[in-house]
Amino acid sequence: MSDNTKDNDNNETKNEEKKETVSEEKSEDKREEASESKKGKTKFTFKCTRCDKCCLSRGPIPITFWDLELWAKNGVVANFMPYLEIYTKPDGSFDLILKPLPPPKEGSETGAQEDPLKETPIEELLEEKCPLYNKDQKKCLIYDNRPLSCRTYPLEFDGKNFSVVDVECPGIGQEGMSKEELKNMRDTAKTMNYELTRIRIALPVLNQVVTRKIMMDLMKQQMETMSKLSEEDRKKLDEILGKSIKQEPNPV
Ligand code: SF4
Numbered sequence: 337m338s339d340n341t342k343d344n345d346n347n348e349t350k351n352e353e354k355k356e357t358v359s360e361e362k363s364e365d366k367r368e369e370a371s372e373s374k375k376g377k378t379k380f381t382f383k384c385t386r387c388d389k390c391c392l393s394r395g396p397i398p399i400t401f402w403d404l405e406l407w408a409k410n411g412v413v414a415n416f417m418p419y420l421e422i423y424t425k426p427d428g429s430f431d432l433i434l435k436p437l438p439p440p441k442e443g444s445e446t447g448a449q450e451d452p453l454k455e456t457p458i459e460e461l462l463e464e465k466c467p468l469y470n471k472d473q474k475k476c477l478i479y480d481n482r483p484l485s486c487r488t489y490p491l492e493f494d495g496k497n498f499s500v501v502d503v504e505c506p507g508i509g510q511e512g513m514s515k516e517e518l519k520n521m522r523d524t525a526k527t528m529n530y531e532l533t534r535i536r537i538a539l540p541v542l543n544q545v546v547t548r549k550i551m552m553d554l555m556k557q558q559m560e561t562m563s564k565l566s567e568e569d570r571k572k573l574d575e576i577l578g579k580s581i582k583q584e585p586n587p588v
């Protein structure tokens with residue numbers, strides 16, 4: 337067999353494989369459309385109107401490893417640091433979030449709190465403005481690095497079904513969404529679901545490792561401080577500790 341014939345055969349095989357992949361993707365799209373129309377769901381169409389309504393009331397935004405990797409690659413992690421927080425949810429599980437700034441106090445234009453170290457509970461910030469939205473300029477300050485969650489908003493995927501998390505979003509029902517755009521949005525929602533699962537599995541483990549490291553460092557620091565105390569200071573400390581132990585109320 338000549339080299340040319342071999343090349344032709346190889347190209348044909350590759351083309352066949354390509355066709356198969358494309359046709360598999362098409363039939364997956366069709367299967368999803370068919371199952372949605374079977375369930376009587378209306379076809380989802382969306383075009384963001386850039387009204388920024390969601391940025392003004394998003395509350396805590398879930399962050400994933402996808403976001404952290406993007407920010408590390410683009411060298412912008414420091415921009416997000418002041419707002420990153422681990423949120424312990426009522427069911428005991430953890431989420432890494434971008435925490436909104438507390439709303440301005442009455443009579444204050446800056447929104448600064450009286451006590452800057454005082455934490456505002458997340459539950460009070462569920463509908464507050466994203467910390468990276470600039471109201472005066474009416475824009476996202478980090479648009480190219482915006483979290484995955486913002487890229488798929490308001491569509492969500494729970495591992496089985498897609499759903500709209502904000503039916504008031506003015507982009508829903510807007511005409512002009514191409515099939516390609518719909519597929520991209522669905523793929524982003526699927527990636528978000530996968531990434532959220534991944535970080536929710538990893539966070540409790542990381543949390544324990546970091547907490548243990550901090551505890552060990554604190555214990556080491558305390559032991560070092562104790563070893564540097566003079567005999568006199570140590571006696572005084574023992575007296576203080578002895579008194580405070582005696583004063584503790586008996587357990588009921
Ligand atoms: S996602 Fe919806 S609410 Fe947010 S900016 Fe776009 S149209 Fe407005």
Ligand code: SF4
Nearest residue numbers: 391466468469476486
């Ligand atoms: S990160 Fe940007 S796009 Fe996302 S909610 Fe904040 S301001 Fe809006």
